[in-house]
Amino acid sequence: MAFFRDGVVNLGLILLVLMLASTALLGRWFCGWGCHVLLLQDGCSKLLHRFGIQTKPFRSRSLSHVPFLLGFLMFFWPPVYRWGVSPLSVKLNQHYQWIPAFAGNETWPGVTYEFTTSEFWRSFPSFWVAVPFLLICSLFAVWFLGSKGFCFYACPYGGVMAPLDQFAPGRIVVDDSKCERCGVCTSVCTSHVFVHKEVHDFGSVVDMNCMKCGDCIEACPTEALKFGFTVPPFFKKNAKPARESAFRISRSGEYALLVVWAIFFFGFHGLYNIFPLLMAGGIAAIGTWLVHLTAKTFQPKTVKFSKLHLRKNSGVTSLGWSARILSLALIAFAGHSLWVRFESRSIQDMASQVDLDKRLVFSSTPLIATGEMALVCNECIARHQKIQPIAEGGLAFASSPPTWLARAWCHTALGEWSQAIPFVEKHLDYFGFRDDVAGDLGLLRQLAAPQEAEVWYLDQLSVHPQSVRLLEDFTRWLERQGKASTMIVFCREHRDRVAPGGPIDLFLMRRLSLATAQTGELDESVVWFERTLNIEPNNPAAWLRLAEVHLQRGALDSVVASARKARALVSDDPRLLTQVMRMLDAGGAIEEAAALRQQL
Structure with missing residues (x-):
């Protein structure tokens, strides 16, 4: 994912390439033998079985295509957006101003290599996200959607590997002379593949949901099944999976399920910068199942789930009413989340319309937005206030971190530097240190509280001594303040914190050469100039x-x-x-x- 978004070649990309290449030869073997999520699901299936809970597969034709969409969003959407949507929208905006020009990650950053990292846990979710996610993708997915339910309705990796499986010659094949069509293979298949029917009709399993786990081979009483090589399903005539006959939901019902799934997924994905794609996919699949189950309680027939009645002949049970209330609450929350996400995107787009030169905005005589641009800034701030947490006077349940810099920029453009500072600080605390953002925060502090700026810069540079932007801004600010002596002392001390002869050391020596010349220490100035010129x-x-x-x-x-x-x-x-x-x-x-x- 990092490669498609940022051009980073790491071990994850190499593993993905190996997975896809081997899938094209052996089928979805990695899903059955190497996926930790499937291992969790198998463990939960056995746990539920031990407690006497028999899981039943949720079969939806439309939702079975969701993994393909998720795979596209995870792996292919970043380059499509960068080289297709973004430049096309810019060209269309030039001719039709009512069409928005999407700005974003459209510039290819180039290929970089990152086979080791000192920030191993950076891409991992927090404890409060990881635990619910593990429950969603394992216990809840199995209980509500059936064994391997997460794989079938929420896994983007499966969405990429399943099509390749159709070209793979490696498959579960049958010895017709031994097969008695007893159906044992189908009964033990946790992927819900109709093994006995497919091997009879096509000589091998053709269903792309087959994960080559080998349970059917082990269970076959006549040893008629084995893993072997044969003609891939793509090259066989009418090689459709036998499970096609198991779908019972009407076409209109399938369309309704897709709409519900879209509300859940796009409402939760990225909400408050908490829900990652995999978690949002799992929530959407389970939420759609719940809505479908609840909808059945409106029909005049018995509705059960795991031996529990939601509706009897006498009417809807208390459990059924609870399911209705929960479904309604989830849909309402997802709708509210869609509004929050829409507002977040709109706020960022509005802030990008405030097209002021940063050099002038942060200059000693700051440029302030006026007229229509000031109205845009004020509207952006007002809309952002609405999606603040309820405790802060907004209508949302939490803050939306990606919008903090947008609001800070609007405050800055209006000359409200003190109001901008807290949002930039929150961004740095949440996302971690970034040179350009910290640099803007320093410039804001120069404008809002110049008497405190020096202390702030010294504190930040003691923690981030390699920050080029902070060093440049601080030393220039000292120069403008006429504090050449202070700059000399700082540069001498800061050289001890950086690598000798490196780019930052070179920068510090240049500043020393100029500052010592300014204070009349000419001999020392010559020494610093000569040192810098020896390097460059x-x-x-x-x-x-x-x-x-x-x-x-x-x-x-x-x-x-x-x-x-x-x-x-x-x-x-x-x-x-x-x-x-x-x-x-x-x-x-x-x-x-x-x-x-x-x-x-």
């Missing part, structure tokens, strides 16, 4: 600045030498050549200066 000698501007310092020291020979170094590096830049000419003239190399003046 092809910098004509640095050679010219060194020449100026030598001129202040009265070392005319060194002025000429530094100017000549700069001249050797400059080809056709009139501005730099003019400075070289002045330094040569000031250093006494009048003839060289005159020749260069004539050339210019």
Whole structure:
């Protein structure tokens, strides 16, 4: 997933490629032998069986296609959005302004490699998300949807591997001379494949839900089944799975289930930045099953679930009414969640319309939004307040972290820097340190509370000494404040926190060379200039600045030498050549200066 979204090649991508390649040869063997979620489901099936609970498969033709959609959203939607939807929407917006131009992750970041990481747990959910998710994808999925229910109705990996299974020659095959069509193989299949019928009709199992677990092979009393190689189902005529005959829901009912599933899935997916795709898929599948079960209580016939009556001939039972209330509450919550997600997306789009130059917004004389742009900022802030938690005066049940920076930007554009700061701080606390976001927070603090900015920068740089953005902004701010001495002390101390000779050390030495020259410590300034030029000698501007310092020291020979170094590096830049000419003239190399003046 990281590769399709961010271009990161890691061990997960290699494993996925190996899984898909082996599936094309051996079928869905990984699902049956390598998937931890399936292992959990098998364990829950046995646990429920031990307590006398017999699970029954929920069969829906329309929902059986959901894994394909989830697989598309997880693996293929990021590149489709980047290279298809986003550029197309921009072009359409240029001709038809009523069509929104989608901005986002449309730029390909390039391929990077990440085979090791120091942040192993970063992509893992929190405890309060992980535990409910494990229950949803194992116990609840098996109990309500049947064994391997999560695989059939919520697994995006299965949605990618199942089509490849149809091209795989590796399958469960039958020896016709031994098969008695007793049906034992079908009775033990936890994938609900009609094994005995398919091997009789096609000579092998053709159902893409077969996960090659081998239970049918082990259970066959005549040893008629085995794993072997044969013609893949894709190349067989009319090789349709026998389970097609088991679907009982009407076409209109299937459409209704899809609508309900969509409300649940798109309502929960990414809600409050809590529900990941797999969890939202599981909730949507179970929620749709519950709504379907509840809908049956409106029909004048007995409705049972796991030996429990929801409706009898005498009417709806208390359990049935509880199911109705729960279904209604879930649909209401999902509808509310859809509204929160829609508002979140709208808020981010509105904030992107506030097209102000950040350099001017964060300058010493800040640019403030006016007119229509100010109205957009105020509307964005008002709409964001509505999706704040109820405890904070909003209508939502929790905060929506992805919208925090949008609100902060609108406050910033209006000149409300103090109101913007808390939202940027919350973003950093929640998502972790990011150089550009921390840099914007520092600029906000410069504007809102300049007397406290220095302390804040020192605290942040003690924790994040490698932050280039914070270093640049802090040292420039000290320079604007006329605190060259403070900058010198800071840069000297901060060099002990970074790698010697590295990019950040080079930056600090450059700042030291300029600051010491500003305070009149010319000899030390020369030392810092020479150190930086030893690391990066092809910098004509640095050679010219060194020449100026030598001129202040009265070392005319060194002025000429530094100017000549700069001249050797400059080809056709009139501005730099003019400075070289002045330094040569000031250093006494009048003839060289005159020749260069004539050339210019």
